[in-house]
Amino acid sequence: MERLILLCLSIMIVSPIFSQEAKKETNPIILSGANNDINTVAVSPLKTQRLAVAGWNNEVLIYKTDSPYQLVQKLTNHSAPVNSIAYNLKGNMFASGGSDMNLFVYDSMFRLISFQQDLTKRHQTAIHSVVFDKASKYIFSGDKDGKLIIWDLTNSKPVKMYETGSSINNITRSPSPANIFIANSDKQIKLLALVSGKVIRTFDGHTDMVNAMAISSNSLYLLSGSNDRTARIWDLKNWKPLHVLQAESWKVTAVAFTDDSKYCATGSNDGIVKVWDVATGKLLHTRSLPELYIKDISFTKDNQSILIGAKLKEGNQFGGRLIESGLQASKAKDLPSAPKNNMQLSLDSIMEIRTLTRQDSVKFKSILNPNNTAKSAQQKSSTVEKPLEKPVIYKTPMKSEK
Numbered sequence: 001m002e003r004l005i006l007l008c009l010s011i012m013i014v015s016p017i018f019s020q021e022a023k024k025e026t027n028p029i030i031l032s033g034a035n036n037d038i039n040t041v042a043v044s045p046l047k048t049q050r051l052a053v054a055g056w057n058n059e060v061l062i063y064k065t066d067s068p069y070q071l072v073q074k075l076t077n078h079s080a081p082v083n084s085i086a087y088n089l090k091g092n093m094f095a096s097g098g099s100d101m102n103l104f105v106y107d108s109m110f111r112l113i114s115f116q117q118d119l120t121k122r123h124q125t126a127i128h129s130v131v132f133d134k135a136s137k138y139i140f141s142g143d144k145d146g147k148l149i150i151w152d153l154t155n156s157k158p159v160k161m162y163e164t165g166s167s168i169n170n171i172t173r174s175p176s177p178a179n180i181f182i183a184n185s186d187k188q189i190k191l192l193a194l195v196s197g198k199v200i201r202t203f204d205g206h207t208d209m210v211n212a213m214a215i216s217s218n219s220l221y222l223l224s225g226s227n228d229r230t231a232r233i234w235d236l237k238n239w240k241p242l243h244v245l246q247a248e249s250w251k252v253t254a255v256a257f258t259d260d261s262k263y264c265a266t267g268s269n270d271g272i273v274k275v276w277d278v279a280t281g282k283l284l285h286t287r288s289l290p291e292l293y294i295k296d297i298s299f300t301k302d303n304q305s306i307l308i309g310a311k312l313k314e315g316n317q318f319g320g321r322l323i324e325s326g327l328q329a330s331k332a333k334d335l336p337s338a339p340k341n342n343m344q345l346s347l348d349s350i351m352e353i354r355t356l357t358r359q360d361s362v363k364f365k366s367i368l369n370p371n372n373t374a375k376s377a378q379q380k381s382s383t384v385e386k387p388l389e390k391p392v393i394y395k396t397p398m399k400s401e402k
Contacts, residue, residue, distance in 0.1 A: 045091035053320035054082035097127030142168030225252030243281030285326030
């Protein structure tokens with residue numbers, strides 16, 4: 001009886017805490033402009049301050065990243081649903097691939113970059129995934145038939161095409177620019193060599209089809225989501241699994257890292273979004289959106305929100321959605337600063353905001369070149385400066401034409 005009373009009291013004490021936490025969850029922000037389901041989302045680098053969504057309305061919708069998330073651009077080149085969109089790392093290029101078998105690449109002003117037509121190197125089925133390489137020299141696209149095409153952005157033409165065996169669900173960069181990760185319609189993740197087109201490594205562990213992948217910004221981790229109800233974090237230093245994340249959903253359909261590589265998120269087709277700590281594999285935050293089949297997710301640059309692309313189970317409130325991530329905002333001032341050594345302190349004393357003198361210049365050189373002897377410094381300081389002579393311009397006479 002005493003245990004029952006204690007249990008009731010603990011429920012009464014704890015339940016207000018949970019109710020308060022529930023109240024803190026705000027409704028998702030639904031981005032305006034879409035009239036159909038969303039397949040794919042992307043957040044630009046911080047300096048360009050844009051986010052994009054695309055899907056079954058055959059359009060790419062681009063918004064400002066700050067409230068009220070104004071729609072600033074519509075890209076309408078596709079004639080069928082858009083399945084994948086991506087920014088390059090600099091944010092000055094954007095790409096989209098769709099069920100119309102077309103890859104479109106845009107410059108910073110969203111002007112279309114035309115590729116040379118090559119009937120032997122083109123997609124014949126729906127494009128499922130697109131990604132830029134790290135240096136923005138190439139873009140990769142994978143399709144339903146398993147074709148991987150490498151496009152040269154400098155010369156605006158396709159340069160290589162590989163048959164990977166089965167439908168490509170997702171592709172992502174690897175730590176080495178010579179390779180790329182591919183998730184076909186099976187349970188293996190493959191590391192493909194771009195020169196030879198051969199699989200040089202496989203990641204085994206998932207027991208069902210892999211739907212989505214992401215690589216961390218520091219290139220140390222690969223994140224994968226599968227139909228086996230799990231996501232996995234792979235350590236790319238030793239090529240082994242680091243954590244198995246129990247999403248406990250029917251299918252993990254979307255994954256993403258934060259820019260600082262400390263956290264990751266999983267999205268499932270039952271509308272569950274979970275945020276995890278990368279180092280420990282600990283679950284930090286869960287959000288349920290049961291009205292959605294989640295197709296894609298991406299963190300905003302401050303880590304505070306997650307952009308969701310989803311198919312509606314019912315209703316017509318179409319559009320990308322922004323939900324709270326449950327993480328603290330990234331603040332540069334909170335980052336620990338490295339201790340300064342004596343040389344750095346000496347340089348700082350010179351480089352303060354004021355007019356620099358000749359003595360500062362001598363001091364600066366002596367700090368950077370401590371091996372200089374006092375004798376050479378004395379000789380330099382005793383040298384009398386001569387005024388600069390006026391420049392003399394020499395003209396070469398041209399031969400007269402006959």
